[in-house]
Amino acid sequence: MKILKSIVLLFISTTTFAHLGSIVGKVIDAQTKLPIKGANVSLVGNSRGVITDESGFFQINNLSAAPYKVEVSFMGYVVQNQIVNVKEDEAVTIEFLLKSAEFSLEEVKVSAANPQHQQVISGLDIKLRTINNSQEVLRIIPGLVIGQHAGGGKAEQIFLRGFDIDHGTDIRLTADGVPINMVSQAHGQGYADAHFIIPELIDGVDFKKGLYDADKGNFSTAGWANFRTKKVLEQNFAKIEVGQFNTYRLVGAANILPKKAQEQNQNTYLAGEYNYSDAYFDAPQNFNRLNLLGKYHGHISKNTSLTFTASTFWSKWNASGQIPDRSVESGLIGFFGAIDPNEGGKTSRTNANAEFLTLTKRNHVWKNQIFYSNYNFELFSNFTFFLEDPINGDQIKQAEGRNLWGYNSNYSIAHGLRSKQATLNIGVNYRQDLTQNSELSHTKNRTEILERLKLGNVNEANAGIYIDETIQLSPKLSLTAGFRFDYFNNQYLDKLQNNTTFKAHESIASPKLNLYYTKNNHLQFYLNFGKGFHSNDTRAVVEKSGLEILPAAYGSDLGTIWKPFPKMVINAAYWYLWMNQEFVYVGDAGVVEPSGQSKRSGFDLSMRYQLSKNLFFDADINYAKPRAIGEMEGQNYLPLAVKLTSTGGFTLKSNKGFSGSLRYRYVGDRPANEDNSIVAKGYFVSDALLNYTKNRYSIGLSVQNIFNTKWKETQFATESRLLNEISPVNEIHFTPGTPFNAKLSFSVSF
Structure with a gap:
């Protein structure tokens, strides 16, 4: 805790600069009066911007004294702008009340500020x-x-x-x-x-x-x-x-x-x-x-x-x-x-x-x-x-x-x-x-x-x-x-x-x-x-059976979020994961069986596309190659681990009249044991939903x-x-x- 306290003091000590101002504010839903998390706040004509946190709060620091046009946007809300005059050594406080609007993928923006917490x-x-x-x-x-x-x-x-x-x-x-x-x-x-x-x-x-x-x-x-x-x-x-x-x-x-x-x-x-x-x-x-x-x-x-x-x-x-x-x-x-x-x-x-x-x-x-x-x-x-x-x-x-x-x-x-x-x-x-x-x-x-x-x-x-x-x-x-x-x-x-x-x-x-x-x-x-x-399970680790209490995992993702067209969003990633120890809990025997190290790699692809004002299409394709480390080739499959999956469908969204969806789920064949001699068969299943809304019914x-x-x-x-x-x-x-x-x-x- 002493180390954490020192780090905090170090960061806080760097926050004040002479003659610079800041903008602090809150973004709120006009109907529910609840804070909006994840809204994009940007300075128009400037590269600065932030994403609102769980309390709807945002803060933009180290701004020269000048007027700024602050723009707030979020999916399903009307974009709002305010002109703010920033003064030296002062924090200007503003508030945005966002009104609901027809949902459009054109509103989706990829943020350069705090993208770790952006959930596109x-x-x-x-x-x-x-x-x-x-x-x-x-x-x-x-x-x-x-x-x-x-x-x-x-x-x-x-x-x-x-x-x-x-x-x-x-x-x-x-x-x-x-x-x-x-x-x-x-x-x-x-x-x-x-x-x-x-x-x-x-x-x-x-x-x-x-x-x-x-x-x-x-x-x-x-x-x-x-x-x-x-x-x-x-x-x-x-x-x-x-x-x-x-x-x-x-x-x-x-x-x-x-x-x-x-x-x-x-x-x-x-x-x-x-x-x-x-x-x-x-x-x-x-x-x-x-x-x-x-x-x-x-x-x-x-x-x-x-x-x-x-x-x-x-x-x-x-x-x-x-x-x-x-x-x-x-x-x-x-x-x-x-x-x-x-x-x-x-x-x-x-x-x-x-x-x-x-x-x-x-x-x-x-x-x-x-x-x-x-x-x-x-x-x-x-x-x-x-x-x-x-x-x-x-x-x-x-x-x-x-x-x-x-x-x-x-x-x-x-x-x-x-x-x-x-x-x-x-x-x-x-x-x-x-x-x-x-x-x-x-x-x-x-x-x-x-x-x-x-x-x-x-x-x-x-x-x-x-x-x-x-x-x-x-x-x-x-x-x-x-x-x-x-x-x-x-x-x-x-x-x-x-x-x-x-x-x-x-x-x-x-x-x-x-x-x-x-x-x-x-x-x-x-x-x-x-x-x-x-x-790992307490009942297993206290028995000193060679099972690690906290087996470590190391991973990496290389990916992109891309809007090739105004109404299309693509998220793609190649990933890799290495685990120090796999384990299988055998419930009917009450034991945990360690099965050594493993590695997994694969890619994820998600696409969301707005075909018209009320019609949307989405698809996810996910591929993985899971293998046990240290086992002979052909004997190193991880039982039941999924290899290829895909989900997607069409969604008709409307607050009145007809709405609904047509969706599919696909899971490919996968090994059911270590040598793939027993195969768990895949499937393709489709579901449908249709609603009609009028007034309150x-x-x-x-x-x-x-x-x-x-x-x-x-x-x-x-x-x-x-x-x-x-x-x-x-x-x-x-x-x-x-x-x-x-x-x-x-x-x-x-």
């Missing part, structure tokens, strides 16, 4: 694409593929940048800054269940692929995403959905404070969601999910705002699990059948999250966050059927109760570094996880425990500090350099070994470097370097798999034995993807 593609997608269900929450990240393989209540399996991320080992997911990933979870490290997010309440998604941000720590090797929910509810709404397979959904939200309070920037709303579905499997899922949320946003002082969110989530379901190819080919069961009809589970999560945002007297921005979650999980699975126990079967139970809390703080200083515009960020993160009775047991029919394999309590703490500095070295060149330090303390109380406590601890330093060359507001090149890590039709393609959503190379089989068989086990699935919706706003 994510900003476009959240404006254009309708998030129709909880799975779409994750699919909005370009190149990310998900698969559900144990009923609608279980977290999805995630694939990104040549990773089989399982349920979240190498992507950091948060909701309003609250961690979604669960460390040392009963079903696997990093388990990320995002189903407590109500899709209609999502206001934005910030994401980045790669490990180049100093404020992002554990799990961010392949990338990170933060889902921001609405601070203010523009309109009350109620919505009902009815679909095939006995599917129902009710969702609604309403402001509870009077208009007078809202006019004084005090807002509170309540929201709820209920889901039920039997799904398309032969054995009904009896899937139930309930979400409740309340949020307050307002000013508790002139310069400090408070956002407080409380939510609770509950889900229960049955599952058909993963079935072997041979069981379908022999006619033992159908394509949507089950071997063990007693799979399924239940889970719940209650969250409390308080965020304080302060603009200090020196025009510094200080964000503080305190969060708490109570989490419960119970899952019954059977991956191998009768391989280990030919009489009772191999069903397992994984369960835990968890209390999670933490604190995040970030202090941001916009300043001048000699004659350069710069921004300094300093922050701390703390997270504590305490589990009760983390369990792995061999069970029968969900009711009888045959053998306890694992039972104990996890106590895991992670403290991190970081610093980064963004400097606009020239009108076209900017640099962001960052450094992060993390410390982990792992403890496990083993209740099967006389309540013995095992301990381990480790720390890791992660430097980051990002360079951006912006030729003009239509073309930018970037080069990113960084070191990151993912943590809207009716919609959504169809998944419009061509009724038979496809396998998740696949694994698993050794299993069916009842009465003499010897086990190693082959593809899969969960079928949805057939043609239509759903009607009706909503009203008031």
Whole structure:
């Protein structure tokens, strides 16, 4: 902390220059009165400019005394200009109230100032694409593929940048800054269940692929995403959905404070969601999910705002699990059948999250966050059927109760570094996880425990500090350099070994470097370097099995953001990632298997194009070549790691009348084992959405798999034995993807 303090004093000492002035201001949504993050602020006819931060604040320093024309632009808003007279040794304060406008890609500009925090593609997608269900929450990240393989209540399996991320080992997911990933979870490290997010309440998604941000720590090797929910509810709404397979959904939200309070920037709303579905499997899922949320946003002082969110989530379901190819080919069961009809589970999560945002007297921005979650999980699975126990079967139970809390703080200083515009960020993160009775047991029919394999309590703490500095070295060149330090303390109380406590601890330093060359507001090149890590399961690392606690990863991206035409945006990147140790969590055995070093390389290509006033086209193509290091050629494939994926489609966007989309998802064939002798087959699936809106009412039709393609959503190379089989068989086990699935919706706003 002494070092950080010295650095801060050094940077602050360079910010004052005689006879120079500055412009400080805020950009606000005229309707909601909320700050606008990511707006472009530029001095017309001058190379200077900045991007607004989370508080909508901006600051341009070291300006000679003169009049300046300040222009503010942001996607979906009318461009505004103000003339500002800057005086010597003074800071001029201004405010912009932006009004909504028809969305156009012509408005998108590539910024030379602080591009590290500019979210071009994510900003476009959240404006254009309708998030129709909880799975779409994750699919909005370009190149990310998900698969559900144990009923609608279980977290999805995630694939990104040549990773089989399982349920979240190498992507950091948060909701309003609250961690979604669960460390040392009963079903696997990093388990990320995002189903407590109500899709209609999502206001934005910030994401980045790669490990180049100093404020992002554990799990961010392949990338990170933060889902921001609405601070203010523009309109009350109620919505009902009815679909095939006995599917129902009710969702609604309403402001509870009077208009007078809202006019004084005090807002509170309540929201709820209920889901039920039997799904398309032969054995009904009896899937139930309930979400409740309340949020307050307002000013508790002139310069400090408070956002407080409380939510609770509950889900229960049955599952058909993963079935072997041979069981379908022999006619033992159908394509949507089950071997063990007693799979399924239940889970719940209650969250409390308080965020304080302060603009200090020196025009510094200080964000503080305190969060708490109570989490419960119970899952019954059977991956191998009768391989280990030919009489009772191999069903397992994984369960835990968890209390999670933490604190995040970030202090941001916009300043001048000699004659350069710069921004300094300093922050701390703390997270504590305490589990009760983390369990792995061999069970029968969900009711009888045959053998306890694992039972104990996890106590895991992670403290991190970081610093980064963004400097606009020239009108076209900017640099962001960052450094992060993390410390982990792992403890496990083993209740099967006389309540013995095992301990381990480790720390890791992660430097980051990002360079951006912006030729003009239509073309930018970037080069990113960084070191990151993912943590390993506490229960594994305390056993001193040779497994690293914090295996490091090193990555780089070389890319461009390009607008070849006014209404087209292209983002392309070549990337490389090296990992010091891969690991595979074998849930049914309760062990982590290290599998050595690995490397991945590939390219990402995203294109967004506005065909007409209301019609848009988007496409993402992502290729990866993942390989194990030190293994023979042909024996070095990383099982289930995706190689080629593509998503895209057409979107018709209109606030009145007809709107909708036609989208596709493609995943290529990929190796299911190390020598590619077993192949997980790819698929191509298309979905459609059509809405009609008039006044305050809207009716919609959504169809998944419009061509009724038979496809396998998740696949694994698993050794299993069916009842009465003499010897086990190693082959593809899969969960079928949805057939043609239509759903009607009706909503009203008031």
